[in-house]
Amino acid sequence: MVDVGAGLSSLSFDAGLTEDERQLLHLRARSAGLTFCGCAHAVYLCKLVQSLRKHAANTDSPGEDSDLCVGILGMGHIGKKLLLSLLEKSDIKPSHIKISSKRPENAVESVQTGVECFFDNPRLARWADVLFLCCLPSHLPKVCAEMRSHLSKRCLVYSFTSAVPVTRLAQLLGHDFILKPQYDFVACDTADVWLSCTHMTAALTDPLLIEASCPLTMSRGISLGLNWVCAVLYSLLNICTCAGLGSSDALSLINGLFKEKYPHTVELNAQSFISSSYTSSLLTEERFSWISLTVVQTKETPLLRFLSRNKYLQQCISAAYKSLLEETPEKSDIKLSCKT
Numbered sequence: 001m002v003d004v005g006a007g008l009s010s011l012s013f014d015a016g017l018t019e020d021e022r023q024l025l026h027l028r029a030r031s032a033g034l035t036f037c038g039c040a041h042a043v044y045l046c047k048l049v050q051s052l053r054k055h056a057a058n059t060d061s062p063g064e065d066s067d068l069c070v071g072i073l074g075m076g077h078i079g080k081k082l083l084l085s086l087l088e089k090s091d092i093k094p095s096h097i098k099i100s101s102k103r104p105e106n107a108v109e110s111v112q113t114g115v116e117c118f119f120d121n122p123r124l125a126r127w128a129d130v131l132f133l134c135c136l137p138s139h140l141p142k143v144c145a146e147m148r149s150h151l152s153k154r155c156l157v158y159s160f161t162s163a164v165p166v167t168r169l170a171q172l173l174g175h176d177f178i179l180k181p182q183y184d185f186v187a188c189d190t191a192d193v194w195l196s197c198t199h200m201t202a203a204l205t206d207p208l209l210i211e212a213s214c215p216l217t218m219s220r221g222i223s224l225g226l227n228w229v230c231a232v233l234y235s236l237l238n239i240c241t242c243a244g245l246g247s248s249d250a251l252s253l254i255n256g257l258f259k260e261k262y263p264h265t266v267e268l269n270a271q272s273f274i275s276s277s278y279t280s281s282l283l284t285e286e287r288f289s290w291i292s293l294t295v296v297q298t299k300e301t302p303l304l305r306f307l308s309r310n311k312y313l314q315q316c317i318s319a320a321y322k323s324l325l326e327e328t329p330e331k332s333d334i335k336l337s338c339k340t
Contacts, residue, residue, distance in 0.1 A: 033194030033222045034183060035078060036203055037213045038160055039085040040325060041181060041224070043204070044215075045158065045232055046070060046090050046130060047324045048257055052236055053129075055253050056243045067096050071128030073121060073143065075101035078160050079134035081200050083115065088201045091329035100124040125150040133159045133169075140164055144172035151175050153290075154242045156235055166297050176292040179235060181228050188221030210325045216314045229317060230303045231296045237273060241287050248284035258316055261323035265316035272306045 050068040057066035070092055072079050083099065086092055094114030104117035125131060125147040135143050140161055151157070151173060159169055159180040166180040193212060197203040204210075212220045215229050233254070240250035247270055258265040270279045274288070282288075295301075307313060 029191045029194045030185060030221065032197045033191065033220065035081055036194060036197040036200070036209060037183065037218070037222055037224070038078065038181065039082050039200060040204065040210070040213045041215060041228075042082055042132065042158060043085050043089045044321055044324055045179070045235075046086065046092060047327075048232065048236060049130060049156070049239060050090065050092060051257055051260075052239055052253060053243075055256065056240060056245060068092055069127055069129045070097045071124040071131040072097070072099045072134060073101075073124060073131065074134035074136075074139075075099055075103065075106050075117075076134060076136075079132075082132060082134060082160070084200050085204060087115075089204050089325065089327075089329065098124060098127060121146040122150040125155065126152070128155055130156045130158060133157060133161050135161060137161055137163050140169075141172060144169070148172070148174050153177065154239070156239075166294055170294040176294045177235070177238060178293055179228070179231050180297065181224055182297075184223045184225070186221055186223065188219075190219070191221035193220050194222075204325065205328075207322075207326070210322055213325075214318045214321050216318050216321075226304055226307055227297050230301060230307060231293050233268070233303060234273065234291050234293060234296045234301075237288055238291055238293075241290055245287065246285040247282055247288050250288060258320045261320040262316050265320070266310060266313040268306075268313075271302065273301075273303050275302060 046068060053066045053068060070086060072083055075083075079099070079101070083097070086097060087094060095116075097115045099115060099117045100119055100121050100123070101117065102119055104119055121143055131151075133140070133143070153175075155175075155177065157169070157173065157175060157178045159166070159178060161169075166178055169178050169180065170176050193208065196206070197209065212218065215224050216226070218224055236254050236257075237250060240253060245253070251268060251270065255265070255267045270282055270288075273291075274282075278289075296303075
C-alpha cells in the first residue's frame with residue numbers, strides 16, 4: 001500500500017509550529033537521548049552485577065540461585081522502556097523481574113511473559129537485589145516512606161527520578177546504597193541522532209548509538225561524569241563485601257569482569273578504591289568496609305582520582321561497555337503473569 005502522505009511537508013510533525021516553538025525542537029532529541037542512555041546504562045549495570053554474582057556464587061552450594069532479582073517501581077514511559085531493554089538485552093530471567101505499579105494492567109501491553117506485576121512497593125523492596133525507581137518526583141516522598149523499613153542493606157537502588165539529588169534520596173529512604181546518574185547537556189549539531197531511538201530494541205543494537213552512549217566518552221549533546229562510573233565500581237565492591245569475599249578475591253572478580261571483554265585492561269587494586277593508609281592495614285582475606293554510594297557520588301574519592309588520570313583504564317571500561325551492550329543474550333519461552 002502506498003503512503004499518499006509521504007513527502008508532504010505540510011503533514012510533518014513540525015509543520016504547524018511557530019518560530020518560538022521550533023526553537024524547542026532540540027528537546028525532542030534530548031528526551032529521546034536521555035531515555036536511551038538511561039536504559040542502556042541500566043542494562044550495563046545489571047549485566048555487570050549479574051556476572052559478578054555468578055562468579056561469586058558459593059561453590060559449596062551449587063544449587064543456590066545466583067540470578068539477579070530486578071524490581072521496577074513505576075510503569076510510565078521510562079519504566080516500560082527499561083523493562084523492554086532488560087528483557088531484550090540482558091540474560092536476566094523474566095521470572096526474576098517484578099514490577100510494582102498503581103496500574104499493573106498497563107504493563108500487559110509492553111511486557112513479554114513471566115514478569116510478575118502487582119501494586120505493593122514494600123514487597124518489591126524486600127525482594128529486589130536491584131530496584132529501579134521510575135516514579136514521578138511528586139510521588140517520591142510517599143514511595144520512599146512505604147519502602148524505608150523494607151529495604152535490605154544489600155539492595156542497590158537506582159533512581160531515574162529527576163530533580164531529586166542522591167543525598168535527598170538517601171534521607172528519604174534511610175539507605176546509602178543508591179545510584180543516580182547525573183546527565184549534563186551541551187549544544188551539539190549531531191544531537192538529532194537520538195531521534196532514531198523510536199524503537200528501543202532496534203536502537204540497542206545500533207553500534208552508532210551504543211558508541212554515543214558510552215559513559216566515559218558520551219557524545220551527541222549528552223554527557224555523564226566519571227562519578228557514575230566510579231559509583232558502579234564501588235557498588236560491585238559492596239556486593240563482594242555482602243557476599244563475604246576477602247579483598248583479594250573481590251578485586252580478582254571485579255578485574256575479571258573487564259578482562260573477559262577486554263583482555264588488556266588495567267588492573268584495579270585496593271589503593272585504587274581506598275586510601276593508602278587503610279590499604280596498608282588491609283589483609284588479603286579481610287573484607288572491604290562498606291562504602292556509601294552517596295558519598296562516592298558527591299565527594300572526590302581515590303577511585304575518581306585514579307580513573308581521571310588513567311586514560312587507558314577509561315578505554316578499557318569503554319571497550320567493556322560496548323562489548324556488553326552488543327551481546328545478544330539467549331532467549332527462552334516465557335509466560336506473562338500480571339496480578340493486582
